[in-house]
Amino acid sequence: METRLNNYRNAASVHKNIRLLLKDYIKPGIKLIDICEFIENNIRNSLSNEVNNGIAFPVGVSLNNIAAHWTPQKNDTTVLTENDVLKVDFGTHIDGNIIDSAFTYAYDDKFNPLKEASKEAVYNVIKNIGVGSRISELGGIASEIVNSYEIELENKLIPLKPINNIYGHSIEQWKIHGNKYIYPLKTNNTGVIEENDVLAIEIYVSTGCGTTIMDSNSNHFMLKEKYNSSNLKLKKSRELLNYIKSNFKTLAFTQRYFNDIKSVDIGLKELFNNQIINSYPPLVEPLDNSYISQFEHTIHVSEKNTENFSLGEDY
Numbered sequence: 001m002e003t004r005l006n007n008y009r010n011a012a013s014v015h016k017n018i019r020l021l022l023k024d025y026i027k028p029g030i031k032l033i034d035i036c037e038f039i040e041n042n043i044r045n046s047l048s049n050e051v052n053n054g055i056a057f058p059v060g061v062s063l064n065n066i067a068a069h070w071t072p073q074k075n076d077t078t079v080l081t082e083n084d085v086l087k088v089d090f091g092t093h094i095d096g097n098i099i100d101s102a103f104t105y106a107y108d109d110k111f112n113p114l115k116e117a118s119k120e121a122v123y124n125v126i127k128n129i130g131v132g133s134r135i136s137e138l139g140g141i142a143s144e145i146v147n148s149y150e151i152e153l154e155n156k157l158i159p160l161k162p163i164n165n166i167y168g169h170s171i172e173q174w175k176i177h178g179n180k181y182i183y184p185l186k187t188n189n190t191g192v193i194e195e196n197d198v199l200a201i202e203i204y205v206s207t208g209c210g211t212t213i214m215d216s217n218s219n220h221f222m223l224k225e226k227y228n229s230s231n232l233k234l235k236k237s238r239e240l241l242n243y244i245k246s247n248f249k250t251l252a253f254t255q256r257y258f259n260d261i262k263s264v265d266i267g268l269k270e271l272f273n274n275q276i277i278n279s280y281p282p283l284v285e286p287l288d289n290s291y292i293s294q295f296e297h298t299i300h301v302s303e304k305n306t307e308n309f310s311l312g313e314d315y
């Protein structure tokens with residue numbers, strides 16, 4: 001475990017260094033694709049010996065009512081504006097030990113309560129976590145904090161809600177989503193936190209209804225642990241599968257990571273239809289004009305202490 005802990009620490013220091021650069025880089029007028037490439041190129045420069053150059057998953061730049069899992073393709077022209085709430089969620093890894101951490105950027109200070117509610121909920125869950133903590137109680141702590149917040153937008157007071165269908169999660173080597181989930185609300189989940197759990201603690205806060213739905217077009221994919229490729233008909237799909245196995249293993253990837261987009265889409269479709277890859281479409285608040293914030297840290301829990309790998313000067 002000690003080697004793995006050091007891998008987490010080193011992956012986290014790359015994450016934190018990039019965040020310091022982002023402070024001056026992200027501002028209204030910038031293209032979202034440029035933010036993604038800036039982050040991914042910086043990871044590549046630091047972790048070039050790792051699988052996919054240390055990029056644990058595609059950089060998420062989800063705007064406003066999009067909660068998670070949105071990343072642009074190369075030709076995307078979306079520009080950040082002064083009225084936007086942007087979640088920047090990116091991951092670094094060393095030997096499959098993944099740091100998953102996110103923050104919310106908004107130019108306009110009126111969104112501060114939205115950001116604070118998520119941040120405070122995440123920090124209080126981390127403060128209260130330890131070996132033996134009940135997952136349902138951690139969820140209770142998160143929802144109580146978020147529900148105590150409100151925000152004034154267009155002369156209206158809006159109570160804030162935690163999003164109830166996106167969860168924090170355990171992280172295993174080469175596997176971003178382990179089998180433990182931390183909900184932002186009190187549930188009848190009987191799970192507890194155990195020695196050596198590595199967990200991504202993330203709370204999404206919304207001005208809308210608090211339940212997201214899946215968008216149609218997916219730009220996040222991941223190879224399944226077990227699959228049967230014997231029914232693949234297209235040569236292109238078999239080539240694509242080999243490429244994915246050697247370049248990403250079981251880490252998440254996006255169409256942007258391939259050059260020949262057109263036939264990649266056909267190959268991905270066949271791999272998906274044969275249950276060889278999973279797809280993770282963007283998760284969206286159905287209420288128009290709603291805003292979502294997110295903070296996320298990756299931590300390690302042991303009897304001795306809780307270590308917040310991704311804690312930095314910024315958050």
Ligand code: MN
Nearest residue numbers: 089100101102
């Ligand atoms: Mn994340």
Ligand code: MN
Nearest residue numbers: 100200202296
């Ligand atoms: Mn996560």
